[in-house]
Amino acid sequence: MIEVDVDAQGxxxxxxxxxxxxxxxxxxxxLPVIVCEKNFATLEEIxxxxxxxxxxxxxxxxxxxxxxxxxxxxxxxxxQFENGIEFYTATMRFICRTESWQPxxxxxxxxxxxxPKAQGGVLVPVxxxxxxxxxxxxxLAADGTKLPEGANPTYSTxxxxxxxxxxxxxxxx
Numbered sequence: 819m820i821e822v823d824v825d826a827q828g829x830x831x832x833x834x835x836x837x838x839x840x841x842x843x844x845x846x847x848x849l850p851v852i853v854c855e856k857n858f859a860t861l862e863e864i865x866x867x868x869x870x871x872x873x874x875x876x877x878x879x880x881x882x883x884x885x886x887x888x889x890x891x892x893x894x895x896x897x898q899f900e901n902g903i904e905f906y907t908a909t910m911r912f913i914c915r916t917e918s919w920q921p922x923x924x925x926x927x928x929x930x931x932x933x934p935k936a937q938g939g940v941l942v943p944v945x946x947x948x949x950x951x952x953x954x955x956x957x958l959a960a961d962g963t964k965l966p967e968g969a970n971p972t973y974s975t976x977x978x979x980x981x982x983x984x985x986x987x988x989x990x991x
Contacts, residue, residue: 825978827977850914851911856910864906874889876984886914894907895909895963919972
């Protein structure tokens, strides 16, 4: 597991009040890998396939829903010849997860905006009844203000990896 502070676009993981989440985002390092081979007429086709490297599936891919499969790249063989035809074999690797590669974090924090950010809200620390610093975060609304008691919590989703249509991989492998 590797802890990360920003998503694929460099956007920091901040709650709606503009402060870091108390939950850390981690990227797993060891997951099951599906290895497939497919023949291609040219090396350029394999190079094009590698444009998908480190991207996750935009839609359904095999038995996996969106955001559950990451393409880790294709390695090309040396030129091969069969019946006078030249081709290359690509060995492709896909990492699959049961959870999404794109984390959704509960929108909460130890400070909130006194009014929505668009209205010039300022950060207010969460305190206990006696004025001491709270040990539990409060739930935040999408505008950074404190959620009223009993309201449904909000979540922020971050994209650690860009999405890509994996149609190039359908059929074989």
